[in-house]
Amino acid sequence: MTFELADRVQTVPPSGIRRFFEIAEERDDVISLGVGEPDFATPWAARDAAIASLEQGKTSYTANRGKRELRDAIADYVADRFDLGYDPGEEIIVTAGASEAVDLAFRAFVDPGDTVAIAQPSYISYEPGVIFAGGDVLPVPTKEDDDFRLTVDALEEAGAQDADVLVLCYPNNPTGAIMREADLEPIAEFVREHDQIVLSDEIYAELTYEGEHTSIATFEGMRERTIVFNGFSKAHAMTGLRLGYALGPADAIHAMNKIHQYAMLSAPTTAQHAALEALDSCEDDVREMVSQYDRRRQFVLSRFREIGMDVFEAKGAFYCFPEVPDGFTAEEFAEAVLHEQGVAVVPGDVFGAGGEGHLRVSYATGLQDLREAMNRLEAFVAAHG
Amino acid sequence: MSEREVLELLRENARYSAADIARMTDLDEAEVEAAIDELEAAGVVQGYQAVVDWDELEDERVRAEVELNVRLDRETGYADIAERLARFPEVTALRLVSGDYDFDMEVEGDSIREVSQFISEKVAPVPEITQTVTHYVMTSYKENGIEFGDGDDDDRLSVSP
Numbered sequence: 001m002t003f004e005l006a007d008r009v010q011t012v013p014p015s016g017i018r019r020f021f022e023i024a025e026e027r028d029d030v031i032s033l034g035v036g037e038p039d040f041a042t043p044w045a046a047r048d049a050a051i052a053s054l055e056q057g058k059t060s061y062t063a064n065r066g067k068r069e070l071r072d073a074i075a076d077y078v079a080d081r082f083d084l085g086y087d088p089g090e091e092i093i094v095t096a097g098a099s100e101a102v103d104l105a106f107r108a109f110v111d112p113g114d115t116v117a118i119a120q121p122s123y124i125s126y127e128p129g130v131i132f133a134g135g136d137v138l139p140v141p142t143k144e145d146d147d148f149r150l151t152v153d154a155l156e157e158a159g160a161q162d163a164d165v166l167v168l169c170y171p172n173n174p175t176g177a178i179m180r181e182a183d184l185e186p187i188a189e190f191v192r193e194h195d196q197i198v199l200s201d202e203i204y205a206e207l208t209y210e211g212e213h214t215s216i217a218t219f220e221g222m223r224e225r226t227i228v229f230n231g232f233s234k235a236h237a238m239t240g241l242r243l244g245y246a247l248g249p250a251d252a253i254h255a256m257n258k259i260h261q262y263a264m265l266s267a268p269t270t271a272q273h274a275a276l277e278a279l280d281s282c283e284d285d286v287r288e289m290v291s292q293y294d295r296r297r298q299f300v301l302s303r304f305r306e307i308g309m310d311v312f313e314a315k316g317a318f319y320c321f322p323e324v325p326d327g328f329t330a331e332e333f334a335e336a337v338l339h340e341q342g343v344a345v346v347p348g349d350v351f352g353a354g355g356e357g358h359l360r361v362s363y364a365t366g367l368q369d370l371r372e373a374m375n376r377l378e379a380f381v382a383a384h385g
Numbered sequence: 386m387s388e389r390e391v392l393e394l395l396r397e398n399a400r401y402s403a404a405d406i407a408r409m410t411d412l413d414e415a416e417v418e419a420a421i422d423e424l425e426a427a428g429v430v431q432g433y434q435a436v437v438d439w440d441e442l443e444d445e446r447v448r449a450e451v452e453l454n455v456r457l458d459r460e461t462g463y464a465d466i467a468e469r470l471a472r473f474p475e476v477t478a479l480r481l482v483s484g485d486y487d488f489d490m491e492v493e494g495d496s497i498r499e500v501s502q503f504i505s506e507k508v509a510p511v512p513e514i515t516q517t518v519t520h521y522v523m524t525s526y527k528e529n530g531i532e533f534g535d536g537d538d539d540d541r542l543s544v545s546p
Contacts, residue, residue: 030543034545296409299405
């Protein structure tokens with residue numbers, strides 16, 4: 001017999017990243033600038049705490065919403081860092097990565113037929129997540145002229161006034177764009193005016209290289225309609241430990257927890273111990289990693305300018321988003337540079353509307369490799385100029 | 386402030402070129418070179434050396450940590466003794482420390498015999514030195530902030546979202 005697949009699963013095309021992954025894996029001389037996770041290991045103190053928790057046999061489930069101690073620590077952390085006030089008892093849920101939290105939100109707030117506007121280019125999971133939940137996706141392309149920030153014009157042009165939910169991801173994967181307070185203000189106004197829910201993925205918040213990250217939930221009248229997603233994968237280099245969280249009004253978090261308790265029961269216990277220690281004692285490690293990323297960011301941006309590829313000044317996450325030179329589509333360029341020079345980058349189209357003609361270049365890689373990769377890119381551009 | 390940043394980067398990797406440091410900072414290449422000149426002239430940067438894991442080489446290299454106790458008198462201070470010891474090329478590091486002994490001295494040579502002879506014939510006889518305790522280094526795991534070993538393999542997926 002053949003399995004009859006559900007329509008909503010069949011609707012979703014295979015990930016565009018997968019193909020490049022397969023080509024890159026075939027060769028052993030590839031320097032990859034296609035990686036969407038830190039090259040650092042989790043700070044040792046956090047790993048040590050995880051090991052200690054295993055030694056002590058702390059391997060049972062935790063409360064559905066996560067260990068109370070961890071939720072308390074998260075509440076203190078987000079209050080301190082981002083001026084976000086949430087009650088650890090009712091308004092925080094700890095999940096298996098921020099990705100789980102985002103999925104819970106789609107399932108908790110999106111009904112079949114609801115429209116979910118997604119500011120794009122963006123992380124590749126939002127669109128399938130909406131489709132799996134039965135919703136309709138409305139891509140809202142952002143533009144290089146706006147430094148890939150979302151504007152009310154872009155929202156109106158896409159028809160987002162009719163959307164029920166708006167998904168934001170700033171600092172942005174894949175562009176590295178950030179939204180300042182002044183950029184968010186009109187978006188908040190738009191959302192309030194059209195009575196929408198905002199799902200704000202702020203996983204890269206700590207990786208903001210100029211000024212401080214501002215959350216849209218801090219604007220007047222926004223807290224009640226916003227879910228903020230964050231986690232330990234990026235800033236604390238804990239991707240494989242799978243730990244994230246969502247912050248929101250009690251009834252919304254309660255609804256997400258309803259799904260979470262059946263689907264996941266609780267986030268990985270060992271990872272929760274690591275996360276608690278990460279918040280307790282790893283601030284210096286985070287600062288050090290951020291300063292390393294910042295140097296690499298400046299290095300890569302400088303090199304693109306020297307090579308003669310147009311690149312806007314990315315100020316967040318660990319990506320920059322250069323323009324593909326004339327004569328190539330993003331996909332052609334990415335494929336050719338991988339074959340000819342052994343450098344892996346991801347074509348921008350993969351990340352949705354507005355990404356075409358661009359490449360996502362990750363600088364979550366040591367400087368030595370970055371230097372070599374940029375030299376190879378330079379040789380490629382020179383050979384095809 | 387810019388010197389501080391340049392210093393930090395040189396401490397990370399002294400072989401970064403001025404051009405690379407300029408790319409990583411808000412400085413231009415000439416400013417980086419000026420900052421390095423200034424750091425050297427002021428004596429902040431005293432030199433540049435490779436960090437070596439001797440275990441990876443065929444040739445034997447013997448290193449020892451030597452604890453030294455000294456007796457001072459009216460004419461002789463720590464600095465005088467240090468100056469005398471530091472002149473020996475066998476001495477690679479010399480520090481005055483707190484605790485049970487006075488100086489912490491690192492010595493290098495081609496053989497245990499050479500290092501032992503150096504300590505017994507050149508160091509111990511110094512009149513102010515009252516005691517030496519020599520610890521031969523058996524294995525080094527980390528030097529100058531660099532962990533020794535095969536290096537971490539990058540086991541991340543080569544392309545990920």
